[in-house]
Amino acid sequence: MTTPPCSDDPGSLAPTASQRLELARQWERALRTTAYVPKSSIAIERMLGELVDLLFDSLAADKFSPALGRMVGQRLVTSHFTDEQSVSRTVEVLGQGLPASSELRDIDGLAGKVVSLLGAMAAGYAAALRAETFDQQEEVKQALLQARQDAQRELRLSEAKFRQLFTFSAVGIAISDLQGNVLETNHALRDIVGDLAPRHSLYELVHPDDVPSLKAAYQQLVNGRGTGFRLPQRIRLIGKDGEPAWTYIAVSLLRNVDGQPTGQVTIVEDVTELHLLGQQLRHQSLHDALTGLPNQQFFGSTLQSVLERADQNSRITVCKLDLDRLAVINDAFGRQVGDQVLQSVAGRLQSAVAAETAIIARFGSDEFAILIENSPTTPDVATLTTSINSELAEPMYIGDSELAVSSCIGIAEHRGRGGEAATLLRAAEAALHRAKSSGQRQWGLFDHHHDATHRARCRLAAAMPAAWGNGKIQLNYQPLVQLADSTILAVQALLHWDRPHNTALDHQDCLKLATQNGLEIPLRQWMLRSACDQVASWRRQRLGQATPLLHVDLTPQQSHDPDLVTDIVSALTQTDFAAEHLQLGIPVSALDTEPDQTEDNLRVLADMGITIALLEFSGVADIVHLEDLPVQTVAIAHTVVQRAIQPPRGASAVARAVPAVFQLLHDCGVTVIIRSIDTHHEANHWKSARADIGQGAFLAPPTPPDKIITLLGAR
Numbered sequence: 159m160t161t162p163p164c165s166d167d168p169g170s171l172a173p174t175a176s177q178r179l180e181l182a183r184q185w186e187r188a189l190r191t192t193a194y195v196p197k198s199s200i201a202i203e204r205m206l207g208e209l210v211d212l213l214f215d216s217l218a219a220d221k222f223s224p225a226l227g228r229m230v231g232q233r234l235v236t237s238h239f240t241d242e243q244s245v246s247r248t249v250e251v252l253g254q255g256l257p258a259s260s261e262l263r264d265i266d267g268l269a270g271k272v273v274s275l276l277g278a279m280a281a282g283y284a285a286a287l288r289a290e291t292f293d294q295q296e297e298v299k300q301a302l303l304q305a306r307q308d309a310q311r312e313l314r315l316s317e318a319k320f321r322q323l324f325t326f327s328a329v330g331i332a333i334s335d336l337q338g339n340v341l342e343t344n345h346a347l348r349d350i351v352g353d354l355a356p357r358h359s360l361y362e363l364v365h366p367d368d369v370p371s372l373k374a375a376y377q378q379l380v381n382g383r384g385t386g387f388r389l390p391q392r393i394r395l396i397g398k399d400g401e402p403a404w405t406y407i408a409v410s411l412l413r414n415v416d417g418q419p420t421g422q423v424t425i426v427e428d429v430t431e432l433h434l435l436g437q438q439l440r441h442q443s444l445h446d447a448l449t450g451l452p453n454q455q456f457f458g459s460t461l462q463s464v465l466e467r468a469d470q471n472s473r474i475t476v477c478k479l480d481l482d483r484l485a486v487i488n489d490a491f492g493r494q495v496g497d498q499v500l501q502s503v504a505g506r507l508q509s510a511v512a513a514e515t516a517i518i519a520r521f522g523s524d525e526f527a528i529l530i531e532n533s534p535t536t537p538d539v540a541t542l543t544t545s546i547n548s549e550l551a552e553p554m555y556i557g558d559s560e561l562a563v564s565s566c567i568g569i570a571e572h573r574g575r576g577g578e579a580a581t582l583l584r585a586a587e588a589a590l591h592r593a594k595s596s597g598q599r600q601w602g603l604f605d606h607h608h609d610a611t612h613r614a615r616c617r618l619a620a621a622m623p624a625a626w627g628n629g630k631i632q633l634n635y636q637p638l639v640q641l642a643d644s645t646i647l648a649v650q651a652l653l654h655w656d657r658p659h660n661t662a663l664d665h666q667d668c669l670k671l672a673t674q675n676g677l678e679i680p681l682r683q684w685m686l687r688s689a690c691d692q693v694a695s696w697r698r699q700r701l702g703q704a705t706p707l708l709h710v711d712l713t714p715q716q717s718h719d720p721d722l723v724t725d726i727v728s729a730l731t732q733t734d735f736a737a738e739h740l741q742l743g744i745p746v747s748a749l750d751t752e753p754d755q756t757e758d759n760l761r762v763l764a765d766m767g768i769t770i771a772l773l774e775f776s777g778v779a780d781i782v783h784l785e786d787l788p789v790q791t792v793a794i795a796h797t798v799v800q801r802a803i804q805p806p807r808g809a810s811a812v813a814r815a816v817p818a819v820f821q822l823l824h825d826c827g828v829t830v831i832i833r834s835i836d837t838h839h840e841a842n843h844w845k846s847a848r849a850d851i852g853q854g855a856f857l858a859p860p861t862p863p864d865k866i867i868t869l870l871g872a873r
Contacts, residue, residue, distance in 0.1 A: 178214060181255040182207040188251045193241040202237075209233060213252065213275060217262050222271050224278035231282030235290060240328070242431060245283050249276050249435065284432050288406055291329045292388070295425045299386070299410050330405075330426035333412070334360055336380050336419060338373075350405070350428050352398030360424065365394035365402060372407070379411060380419070386410035392429065404433040446520040448497055449504035454527075457519035461529055462579040465572070473532035474572040475539070478586040479507075479546070479565045481524035482598040491559060498556050499563060500524070506549040511542075526565075527586070543567045543601040564599040566590060571603070588612065618663070619674040622655070626677065626684075631655045631668065633688055634860040637869065638709060638831065641845040641852045646870060648707035648741055650853070651689035652860050653681070664860075669713055682716045686729035692863050694735050699867060706870070708735075711743035711773060718752035722759045726768070741769040743793065746780050757787060764788035771831065777819060784826050791851075792823060793831040803840060820848050 186203045195202060209230045216226040234244060256262060256272045265271065324331055330347030334340050339357040348354075351363050360376075361369050375387050388408040397403040405426045412421040444456040452460070464474060481503065488496040500520070507518045507526060515531040530536060537545065547564050554561045568590025570582050585604040592612070593602035625631055631653060638648040653668035663671070672678045693708040716722065730737055742763060748756045764770050764787075771791035772783060776798055783789060801812040823830055832844045835854030844852060861869055 188247040192243040224274040227275040227278030228282030231279040232286040235286035452519040475530040477528040484524040567601040636860040637858040650709040690733040690735035714748040717748035718755040737767040
C-alpha cells in the first residue's frame with residue numbers, strides 16, 4: 159500500500175490509499191475475533207493491506223483474472239486464520255468494501271468481477287486448508303508408523319502424540335476395522351455426525367448416492383492396492399441435524415508391527431460452509447438481488463439450453479417488457495417505493511404465466527423478460543400481452559399510495575430445433591423498441607422486414623459521424639422565393655450526404671439520423687459556422703449587392719439547448735456575420751415540450767436582431783405564440799399544405815380555413831412561407847391564396863454553394 163497501515167490519520171492519505179487502508183483495518187477487526195494469531199494488530203493490518211492492494215490491482219487490471227483471489231485465500235490459511243468464521247467474515251468485509259470503493263466503481267462489470275475474485279479466494283482458502291489437513295494426516299500416519307517400528311522405546315511418546323493429534327485435531331478422525339466398522343471417533347467428527355454406537359458402519363454415515371464410490375475406494379485399499387487414498391470429489395455425510403454435511407475424505411491403513419493391515423484411519427474435512435458459500439455466490443451471480451428473479455445471464459443460458467433441446471415441433475415465445483411510468487413513481491414517491499413496485503411486478507408476471515412452462519427474469523432497471531415453452535394451451539400473443547397488462551393494471555397498495563403500472567412488450571417466436579439465444583433476444587428487443595415508439599401499453603411482434611429496414615437505418619446512423627468527420631456531409635442551399643415577383647429573399651442551409659454508389663440522403667434524413675447518434679448539437683454548431691462563412695463570402699463576391707438572408711432550421715432539441723445562444727454568437731463572431739442577416743426556424747413542438755428554455759432562447763436571439771420563423775404552424779391553436787413572442791415569419795405545416803391542395807381543391811375544411819388563417823397572420827404582421835411547392839400549378843395556387851414566400855423544387859432546387867452565385871445573379 160502507498161502509506162503504511164500503521165498511520166493513525168487515514169484522512170491525511172490520498173482518497174484511494176485511505177480507502178484501501180480503511181478496508182484493511184475493517185478486515186483486521188473482523189478477523190481478530192475469529193482466530194488467535196501470535197502477531198500484533200499492526201503486523202496483521204500490514205499483511206492484509208498487501209492483500210487489499212493485490213485485490214484492487216486485480217480488479218483494475220486491463221485483463222481481469224481472478225487468480226490473485228486464490229493466492230489471497232491461501233495466504234489467510236498460511237497466516238493461521240483457519241477458524242470456521244474466518245472466510246465468511248472475509249467475504250462479508252470484501253464483498254461490501256470492494257464494490258463501494260470510488261477507485262473501482264467505474265470498472266465495467268465490477269460486481270461480477272468481485273464475485274469471481276471472492277469465489278477464487280474461497281477456492282484457494284479451501285485448497286490450502288485441505289493441504290494443511292493432509293499434512294496433519296501425514297503427521298498422524300507417521301506417528302502411527304513410528305509407534306509400530308519403535309514399539310518399546312518410543313511407544314508411550316508416540317501414543318501420546320497420536321492421542322493429542324486425534325483429540326485436538328480440527329478435522330474429524332475415525333478409526334475403524336477393515337470392514338468399515340467404527341471403533342473410535344474424535345470430537346471434531348462427532349461435531350459433524352453426532353455420537354455413534356459401537357461398531358457403527360462408516361457407510362451408514364454417508365449419503366446413499368455417495369456410498370458406491372466410497373465403498374469401492376475402501377475395498378481397493380483393503381485388497382492391498384496402495385496404503386491410502388484421497389477422494390477428489392466432495393462426499394456428503396449425514397449430519398447430526400439430518401442435513402447433508404459436505405466433506406473431503408482421506409483414508410490410510412493401520413498396520414501392526416508385522417506390517418499386516420489391522421484397521422483404517424479416516425480423516426474428514428468439513429467444507430459445508432464453503433460449499434454453501436459457493437452456492438450463495440453462484441445464486442447471487444445469476445439472480446437479481448431486488449426481486450429474486452433470474453438475471454440476464456441466467457435467462458440467456460437457459461434460453462440457449464431450451465433451443466438446443468428443442469425438436470421440430472417445438473414453439474418458443476420470448477417477451478421483452480419495459481415498464482411505463484416507473485420513473486414517474488420514483489420521482490413522486492422515492493426509489494424505495496419504486497423498488498417495492500418492481501417486486502410486486504415480479505410476482506404479477508409470475509402469476510400471468512403460472513399455467514405455462516416459463517421463466518421470468520429481470521434484466522435491470524424496469525426491464526423484464528419472459529421465456530415460454532409453448533404447449534397446446536398456450537394463448538396467442540395478443541391474449542398473452544393482454545393478460546400481462548391486466549395483471550399489472552391491478553392496483554398496488556404501497557403505504558398510503560395506490561399505484562399501477564403498464565408495460566410495452568416486444569415478442570419474438572421461434573419454431574423448430576436449433577437457433578441462437580442472442581438472436582432471439584435481439585429480435586424481442588427490436589419488437590419492443592417498435593412497440594414503445596407507438597406509446598404506452600403497446601405490444602409488437604417481431605417483423606423481419608421492418609427489422610431489416612430499422613437495422614439499415616441504424617447502420618447509417620452509426621456511419622454518419624465518420625462520414626461527417628471525413629467531409630462527406632456537405633451543405634447545399636435552397637432559395638426562399640417571394641411569390642409575387644420571384645425575388646430570392648433567403649437561402650436555407652440544408653445537409654446533404656452524397657454516398658457513392660448509394661442514394662444520397664437529404665436534409666431531413668440527415669437530421670433523423672443525427673437524433674439517433676447524438677450529432678444534433680455538433681451538427682448545428684458546424685452548420686451555423688459553415689453557412690455564415692459561406693454567405694459572408696457571397697456578400698464579398700457580389701461587392702455590396704443585395705444578398706439574401708441566411709435561413710437555418712433548428713430541431714426541437716437544438717431549439718431548447720441552453721448553449722444555443724452561445725453557439726450562435728460564436729458563429730457570428732468567427733465569420734464576421736451580421737445578426738440581422740440570419741433567420742432561424744424554431745419548431746412549434748419545441749415551444750410545446752420545453753417552453754421556458756425555448757422562449758428564453760428565442761427572445762434573446764430576437765433582441766440580437768435575428769429574424770425568427772415559427773416552423774410547422776398548423777392553425778389557430780398556434781397563434782398564441784405569435785401574441786407572446788417576437789415571431790416575424792411562419793412556415794405552414796406540411797400536412798396542412800398537402801390537405802389544402804388535395805383535389806378537389808377547396809372542398810376540405812382545411813382548404814376553406816386557409817384564407818381566414820392567412821388573413822389573421824397578415825393582420826398580425828407575420829409573413830407566410832409555403833414549402834414543398836413542386837409544380838407550376840401549386841405555385842399559382844399559393845400565390846392566389848396570398849402566401850408571401852414559397853420554397854420547393856419548382857421554384858429552385860437545393861444547390862451546391864459554388865452554383866448559388868450564378869443563381870443569385872440570374873434573379
